[in-house]
Amino acid sequence: MSTVVAVSRRSLPVGSVGAHAIGWWGMVCAVLTEAALFGYLLFSYFYFAIQPRQMAFPPQLPPLWLAAPNTVILLASSVAVWQGERGARRDSRARQVIGLGVGFALGVVFVGIQLLEWHSQPFGLSSNAYGSLFFTVTGFHMAHVILGLLILLSLTIWSALGYFDRYYSAPISIGVIYWHFVDAVWLAVFFSFYITPYLGLRHGP
Amino acid sequence: MTTTELDRVPEVAPRDYGSPLASKLEHLWATKPGIVGWLGSVDHKEIGLRYIVTAFVFLLVGGLEALVFRIQLAWPNQHLLSPAQYDQLFSMHGATMILWYAFPVLTGFSVYLQPLVLGTRDMAMPRLNAFTYWVYLFSGLYLYVGLALGSAPNAGWFNYVPYASRPYNPGLNIDFYALANILLGISTTLGSLNFVVTILHQRAPGMSINRMPILSWGTLTISVGNLFAMPSVTLAFFFLWLDRQFGTHFYDPPSGQPLLWQHLFWMWGHPWVYVIVLPALSMVSEALPVLCRRPLVGYTAVALATVLTMVLGFGVWLHHMFATGLPNIALAFFSAVSLFIVIPSAVSNFAWLATIWTGRPVFNTAFLFFVGFIVVFVIGGVSGFMTGSVPADWQLTDTYFVVAHIHYVLIGWNLFAVMGASYFWFPKMFGRMLDEHLGRWNFWLMFIGFNVGFFPMHITGLLGMPRRVYTYPDGMGWDTLNLIITIGSYVMAAGMLLFIVNVFYSLRRGVVAGPNPWDAATLEWSTPSPPPPYNFVVIPTLASRTPLWEDRLDEGPYRSELNEGMPLDHGKEVLGTSSLDAQPNVILRMPEDSLVPLFFALVLTLLFAGLIVKFWWLVVTCIGAGLLLQLIWLWPRSELRERRP
Amino acid sequence: MTRFHLGKGMPTRVVACLALLFSIIPAGALHAEAPLSYLVGYGMRARSIATLTWALMLISAVVVIVVVGLLLAALRRGDSFAAFAPGTQLPVARPAGGASWIYVGVGISTLVLFVMAIWTVVTLAHVANPPRTDSALKIEITGHQWWWEVRYLSPDVSREFTTSNEIHIPLKQAVEVELRGVDVIHSFWVPALIGKTDVIPGQANRTWIEADKPGVYRGQCGEYCGEQHAHMGFEVIASSPEDFQKWWDSQLNTQPGAAPEAAQAQNTFIAKCGICHTVRGIGAGGHLGPDLTHLLGRRTIGAALLPNTRGHRSAWIADPQHLKPGNYMPRLELSGPELTAVSNYLDTLN
């Protein structure tokens, strides 16, 4: 005796929906591999930090007066885009556009301050290993921020054009994941470059 | 779940490849005729075949390179090639085989087979799939443009700094290698991402994760592995390129660290060794049982071994660096760990042996290749075990013993499995069987040629012949052995040639295969050969791992439903299912054929061309064009959604 | 369905031939003269490593034989099918008992691995650190593209000197070797005495060598380092402590200025070669190439490339790029008389 299994006859959503969207899965995978990339970048940083050679790292501790507030700004932008995403889920186009737009604006401010920070450094890309690392790692992050800003900009515009609603907001969720990732990575970069020297991981004077 | 206006209860239709439904699907899914249609195709079968063919071309080119320098090495003190030419040839040989053949050929099989074995109609991201193929092709061409310009990589495939740094290697050789690798890395990463999503999200209903073919476990495992490993090598090459072109100090000794290269390279390199063998092993685990007329012994153990090998692969990169002056305590630990990585391989090995022992084998060419594979697998495994022991490795490393080992692993574990898989799946791909008579000759020539060609390398290695020497003095005890090696390599090449002859012969004259010539158990054999563009006229529903053998294996009271299922014919549609139980949870719309992937790949390649000649205007233009193309690619399109009533 | 008789077919013969190949080649090869072979060790370190290597090889061979034997037995036993007949189905079954293969096989493998892991660690502990002797001789070896600079260290700085491509060591005495890199990565390797230790710029690695039988042991760069990686050899000469002391003392001598009749030759040498090479005692003080002070005392030139005879020396000076393409010694475009003069001068460097 044998029974043939049933073919499911449930009603199914059609198209890209929330966590069932291919794009959502794709973005999660992309975030994983990008996280690994930053993992290797920071491994390289720490690989230099444990070396005894003193000429590689600057003798003074990294100044925080630009980087710390900038970190707060980036985190605030994450909160803003989160609100934007909630707006999409609740069919509030205004909240959606404002959230994404504010997130975008804060991101731009972050980029501006980061440029100032770059400008204020006494070393350059090719001065020594520390300079190479600093500018490459923060440069990588900057590239991700800019990509994230382009995504946020498109999403803001598309939102304003009314492309998204409560049934179809997968692109927003996907874009927002990326932006949160960019923020989380900054926290890791900030911790490595700006905080660990204060925690004893640096080269003596 | 509340029903919105965007939901639909899918119809159910009978399986009939001659019905109007089938012709409707054919119309929806078929690649458009003409060169534009061909270039824009996103059909995974088309792309999979392109991958396989391209990879085989690279295999032949890499093989030819080896045949040239084997003449140089056949006798002592030869001067057929200058040292500079030799260095470029052996570096190109290594890079071509390891990076542009070994993985892409497996990717090709996966791209072709995965949607079929999973019971779906295409990869999750078909345009991305096309894009990754184009980028792979262009990255290979990019590298070979370097060779044509006389600037091929010359620092070996693992390209150690500082020799690969600018002061010691001022030409463009290494820049070509670095940038081609970054380009290839983009393709590999995105391809892996596509596999992960496809396998976790698009299996046929009922194919819960424990019913997934081992083939899919292999691909899933290495794809996840790639997501974590690829950034390392991409970054290593990016640092190198910055060091060479922009004066950064990552690797140059006063403040840089030469060993950082080795860490980053082997953090990728060791997992990579598993990346280019695990899918091949999983092909054996999939096909060998069919030829032994029984299910694989120890499914769970083999799946677990696959995953654990990959995970362990991330932890043992230091065993490529035993001679770099690491602390002795660390060496002891890593030596032990490196030895124990043999255990998962032993699991697979004994599973195959038990499958043959308890099965009733069919002696055809594919089976012979798998048996040959097992022999080579064991030899490659034990030589790896020898190099895992630190004190022995201090002697063995960088000698021909290691050359023998990597060839037993890469040719044995990869090429023999791929050859067997080619004989096994060729009928599915082209509807005709490969010729058995030629096949026997092909196998024995390759098997004998391979062993005659590579086994003596163990001995030359033990007699102290260093690898990567363009020539060697006489009186070192290596002369006869090297001649034997060269003869063996030519015999093996003859075997390979016979395979090509067989392919061309069988494409026209081969025996017509029918849907399931091997009477195999998995879903790809339930569709016609070659499969129609839409793969399955209705989506099958599974009740076991071996849907086509259920009646004969007495698999319990439940049977897979292959004769009726969802037609999903409202457009290019596939079924999305949950990742654990494979319960249907969404109907996904697939994109049409498109030229955007090709253009985007071209723009990307042009960008890299701009980087190597430092035409910054070209780089900037390409970035702009790329962003524009992305905007087109990702524009939220209503046709991918259900229209509201 | 016909039975497939493996025993009557080609496979058995081929397998037998391959087995023959696998056994004859190694046997034959081991009898050959092989200066870089490490299957026989002549120092404490190399010997324990050679023992370990032999054990590993033996186990490997047993594993291969057992697995291939099982495989062949599996192929010969029970039923098999000749081929798939088009359009028909072959029976399938799920016979029990397969899983025990995995348990037993993996169990035995693990046991073997465990034993070998312990042996490895014990050997490592045995050979990793030099035995603690007070009178340890220390030498500093610098890897260059593509030759070896050897500096003998001494507490008394005046007794230090530099030579190249030839390392003399006293018998049965542990010699500490400090490895320094200046350009690319090389690897210091004397197969009969010790395995490889990389020479890495910016990092000082250490190893030690010891020989217990007088003789000449060949060494070779073990890490690919560029065009002439193939020709980056050296020799280790082990002699009795007395002979070694004598050699050391002789190496400390500087070269006296040439006699008047040879002054022309010496000047030519200084002008043409002195920028890169040092000969202590005269005005040649270059550091780009090997120290030539006691050139005639060495067995080879060009990093163990050629025997050190007058003919080879002249040929080398005349066209180093032909003998060792890509090396850093330029073609000097010497005239005939100049070549003879330089050659003559080198003949005096005793």
Add this chain to the structure above:
Amino acid sequence: MLRIANLDVVALSTPGADAISAALAFCGLTGSTSDGVAFSVMVLGAVTCCYTFGVFRLAHRRGVTARDLRRIAAFLGGSAIVLAAMGPPLVAYGEQLFSMHMIQHMMLIIAAAPLIAWSRPKVMFLRALPKETRANIGRSARRLRLDRFMRPLRDPILVWIAFCAGFVFWHTPGPYALAMRYESLGLLEHITFLLTSLAFWMVIFRSSMRGGPGYGAKLLFVLTAAALTDLPGALMVFAPRPLYPEHAAGVAGWGLTLMQDQEIAGLVMWIPGGLAYLLVAAWLFVAWLREAENRAVLPGARSIANVTLLLLVAPALTGCNRSRAEPIANFNGDPERGATLIQKYGCGGCHDIPNINDAEGNVGPPLSRIGNRIYIAGMLRNTPDNMLLWIREPQRIVPGNAMPQMNIPEQDARDIVAYLYTLN
């Protein structure tokens, strides 16, 4: 700035450290070794008593199963390891040797924490309270919406971040030196490890049926954390200079150099630590496949997960509201009797079944809304007759699955089915 062993390793100001120290002292965590140990013993003793009491009450209610005994053993074993790691001999060695100190950390993180987490301390602690108190706690938890505050403790991402951040933070030279110098900070260090790793392992042991992540996600969770926590170990092995000079005096007594000590410490973190995670990953993988094999199809899995998130109030909810039960058409069974039979046969040991006392098992799938499901056992169509068949002869249908063949008489099974079909 603090200068220790001539290396400017600490950039935190001393007043800050003193303030933390003072705060800890105020809380009773004063600064000498014996006090620290006494305190640990006290806390652990109290906790163990509490746990044992909970177990006794549970035993009183429904008897003790083998699984309960294993959980008790795990809890006691975990507590003993905590005690050993923070007790006299190891603490003293840990002050001398960096490697010994790392062994202490590993004991806490990969030995004690998983054992304690697996022993389900929370459930047992709640059990230790009288029923009314428990109900009150449940009610006030609901009123205060405690679940909102508890949620971060279960959120895999947050737990992952806390676990990795805590681990990395305390192993950087500065905080490590401070923890060595001030006993109270050392205690804080170890408490951080214990708590974050408890949260970490609880995420791993929380079934996806109860709102935990799926096995695939757990695999990723473990392996990425393993990579990140192995990183400090790797760096300690690679570092060509001593990073933790505090131990300069201690290592001499052991015949080691600072460098060797540091290398061993790094390897302790890297290899045995990595191996432990690897074993967990292997276990998760096998469990993943097994779950797929055993688990019934759950169209509403997500919503069930949300319902069961409120673990705290679950005990308070039991035993009420059974009036919805009504018989199914064309099927002869008594739901009321079914409910009692479910308790009698102990279905709740493995299944989470709404409205049945103590039915909060974690082995099989939860049976909420089972009446609505499409499949049973992943393959049978969900009809009363199929369910009857499944309950009576699960092993015939899916040989080797985890549901035991209990030889339930047909009428009993019918009643059980009738009850289960009221759940929709």
